[in-house]
Amino acid sequence: MTSEQRTHTPEHRLKRLHERLGGIAYGGDYNPEQWPRAVWDEDVRLMKEAGVNLVTLAVFSWSRLETADGVYDFGWLDEIMDLLHANGIGVDLATPDAVPPAWLIARHPDILPVLADGSTFGFGSRQHFDVSHPAYRAKSLAMAEKMGERYAAHPALCMWHVNNEYGPVSYGPHADRAFREWLQAKYGNLDELNRAWSTDVWGQVYSDWAQVNAPAQPRTWSNPSRRLDYHRFTSDSMLAHYKAERDILRRHTSDLPVVTNFMRFYKNNDYWAWAAEEDAAALDIYPDPREEDAHVAAALNFDLMRSLRKGQPWLVMEQATAAVSQWSVNVSKLPGKMRLGSYQAIAQGADSILFFQWRQAKGGTERFHSGMVNHAGPDTRVFREVCELGRELKNLAGITGARSTAKVALVFDWDCWWALELGNSPRSDLNYAQEVLRLYRPFFDANITVDFVDTTSDLHHYSLVVLPASYLLTDDAARNIEEYVAGGGRLVASYLSGIVDQDNTIRLGGYPGALRNVLGAWSEELHPLAADAETVKLSTADGGTASAGYWTEHLHTTSADVLASYASGRLAGSPAVTRNSFGRGTAVYLSARVDNTFLEELLDAERTAAGIRPELDAPLGVQARRRTGDGRSYLLVLNHNDAPARVDVGAGGTDVLTRTRITGAVELAANGVLVLEEAAEEHVRTHAETGR
Known part of the structure; x- marks a missing residue:
């Protein structure tokens, strides 16, 4: 170098x-x-x-x-x-x-993107290009x-x-050509493409590359593997154009971001x-x-x-x-x-x-x-x-330049997102981003710093990993998760995780196929609840009660312990939430969308058992985050409430905005902000206590 x-x-x-x-x-x-x-x-x-x-x-x-x-x-x-x-x-x-300016569109009107239904994106807005x-x-x-x-x-x-x-998607002739080139580079031959896309279903077999095109609006439903690849292609093609511009600019100014x-x-x-x-x-x-x-x-x-x-x-x-x-x-x-x-x-x-x-x-x-x-x-x-x-x-x-440290990781993966929301699934109304947000919120409310990872990330420096509806998992991703838990990690996986492989085809042998071993449980049937307001009762292993709505599964255990069972509905008596010991770690499975209270208590118990403590104990609605670097440590405390809140900052530090020393209990104004530069020795002690 x-x-x-x-x-x-x-x-x-x-x-x-x-x-x-x-x-x-x-x-x-x-x-x-x-x-x-x-x-x-x-x-x-x-x-x-x-x-x-x-x-x-x-x-x-x-x-x-x-x-x-x-x-x-x-x-x-x-x-x-x-x-x-x-x-x-x-x-x-x-x-x-x-x-693109009007004169360029007048000269090349086919620059305008073609929508899935065959209509053309008009001039007069922005991002009007293929x-x-x-x-x-x-x-x-x-x-x-x-x-x-x-x-x-x-x-x-x-x-x-x-x-x-960046964002416009086109289904026109130029996208068709580029999509074929992308597929040829990925699959090499049509036999491999036909296998990956399961084209024998509904007789969609391709015998010549000229027959392959963008998945424009079909008569009814469209091949989900083909559509998943089109999502991948679209992202890749826009990224390739970004990189081409970046390389030009970097050639002129290698020192600028x-x-x-x-x-x-x-x-x-x-x-x-x-x-x-x-x-x-x-x-x-x-x-x-x-x-x-x-x-x-x-x-x-x-x-x-x-x-x-x-x-x-x-x-x-x-x-x-x-x-x-x-x-x-x-x-x-x-x-x-x-x-x-x-x-x-x-x-x-x-x-x-x-x-x-x-x-x-x-x-x-x-x-x-x-x-x-x-x-x-x-x-x-x-x-x-x-x-x-x-x-x-x-x-x-x-x-500037200071960073944050987290011991909790949530998986957020675009392949999962694309595959999960293609429709033709037991619940085609599921919103992946909202599922992720639902499992993120208890950590946010508890002032636990969270990293996001994709399914290929190194997980071993995290004490707790959460999989929110990680529908698509490759073989490598499944091995990565198994190795993490076997090595002593703690996993929480929600329903609709590990269902399909990289080609968006179902993993056989019971759901969630990619995670059956690590979870010590499998489902024979998926049972989304028919009505949004429909709920079922749960009974917990410690004698408590809870509820679930939206999603349930007919779950069986092979080695896992049952934390909660269905207490009403067609699955009464079957496991709903399980915990499995796997190697030196544990894996929890939520086969149902449990109520918020149960979810919060479960995640709190898991992160506490992992030795993960909040950045600061504070009232609900008060956020605390820490950034460190080059021997400096900053604690930022934010009151998202529309009323004052009392917060104990302990040894505290110097208020960066007023240059005064702040310790102990302070009253933070409604929507107020406190930025403390902490003493180096206090920063070291605090991180040792929290295990970060």
């Missing part, structure tokens, strides 16, 4: 970014082309007032940068880049290929080359931002594969202000972003200051909620707080989406909160 290769790692690129910015990145998307030139000077003045140190430029600017085929106009972008640099503001420069189209690929790569050449040495440039929220922005609970792209190709995971996060517990789903997404690159700090690329135009009822965040949500992201590993967008648009689709400067101008509650947050974040420069 050369000296340059060692220096230009993702970690070093990010460290250099934050050194240039003086700490946490703060700012957002800036669209100066939407405003008269006179507004630009006011913008940079207000940015300095707000503490902005980074803005994202050119995300939607293709039509202004290339006004006709091969006719480029970078003058306005040069001017704003120079102006921002002169005022000490860095630039995250985007390649604008999320929005990523497999050769003209789209050639023109967008040419733009990346032009921008790399022109701005590589510009002193304002701090980071590259490729495209925006290159990222694209991910989305909350986004299904189309396998972010495990994507994150491995980026310098940082970057998230667009828009919780619905109407949901009282929206911060819990946000927390899951934050932990997922932190986990995608094995604990490396990540970036908030977009969030809203107030109202979010995508919701049917556009409720504005209450005072203090924007600040609280920003600190929550930092507590869970973020090293940037960026917004969409700097100045609220006066026209277009997102004209009611809030900005850092809203329609009423800077003399507003929102801008005052923006400025106050900017002042506070300057005190947190030392937290």
